Amino acid sequence: MATTNFNLRRPNYVVIHHTAQDSVAQTLKTFTLPKTQVSAHYVIAQNGKIYHMLNDYYRAWHAGVGKWGNNQDLNSSSIGIELDNDGFTEFSALQIHSLLKLLGFLKEEYGIPQANFIGHSDLAPSRKVDPNKFFPWKTLAENGYGYWYDEEKIDRIKMAKDSLNSEEFPTALPKELLVPENFDPLLALRIIGYDISKPESAIQAFELHFLQNEPDGKLNDREIKILYNLVFKYL
Structure with a gap:
């Protein structure tokens, strides 16, 4: 079984989706009908079976x-x-077990950088919400596919702006544990890869990926600390 909807291309990213359909059979049919104008290289069923729908070099x-x-x-x-x-x-x-095996193959076969494993919602924040909030991005990052923050450090990170209002503010904090007053969260989102032309949508996509809750499009202090940690850790 193979799809008919493709162009030639060169792979350097992996984009992960959920099907939002009733069954894997329905998805396979959707991808083999020319009128649907949609396709993907791989489909992974709930039982772990991998369907290779299209040559990786095709678009x-x-x-x-x-x-x-x-x-x-x-x-x-x-x-x-x-x-x-x-x-x-x-x-x-x-x-997820099958996904990790597949990602390992793709990363090695095409030299795909860790940063380039993303979700559909990351690249299309105003349109898409897949994969959903239950997707295990942390597990992927621990295996070298995509980014995740240092959870054990977040509660130790301080905001420099709080030093003006606290007599107990710690002194001589390491740079990695102190968010400077001039830290720009939107710039950090752009550095990671998000399109910030619609700031609220970019924040919602970030929240869906890294907070995995119901996104509200507004960054609180904890989310800013997570952003800072990501930039400090990887970029």
Whole structure:
């Protein structure tokens, strides 16, 4: 079984989706109908079975309109992976196990950088919310696919702005534990890769990925600390 919807391309990113359909069978059918104009390179069923729908060197039609960093055509440079999931439930252990094995192969085969494993919602924050809030981004990052913050450090990080209002503010904090007053969260989002032309949408995408809660598009101090940690850790 193979899809008919593709162009030629070179893979340097991996974009992860959930199908938001009723079954893997429905997804496979959708990707083999020319009229749907959508496709992906891989589909992973809840039982862990991997369907390779399209040669990795071909350009699938999965990302659509979006932007990550300076890249505005992710279809031309990414491999699309669809996970059979309705968008509201957790992903199965077998599914994630197969995903990790697949990501390991893709990373080694094409030299894909750790930073370039992202979600559909990351590149299209005003349009997409997949993969959903149950997706285990932390587990992926621990295996070298994408970023995650140092959870044990977040509560130790202080905001420099708070020093003016506290007599107990610690002195001589390491740079990694002190968010400077001139730290710009939107610039940090852009450095990570988010399109900040619509700031609220970019923040919501960040919250969905790294906080995995219901995003409100407003950064609180903890979220700013997470952003600072990500930039300090990786960039």
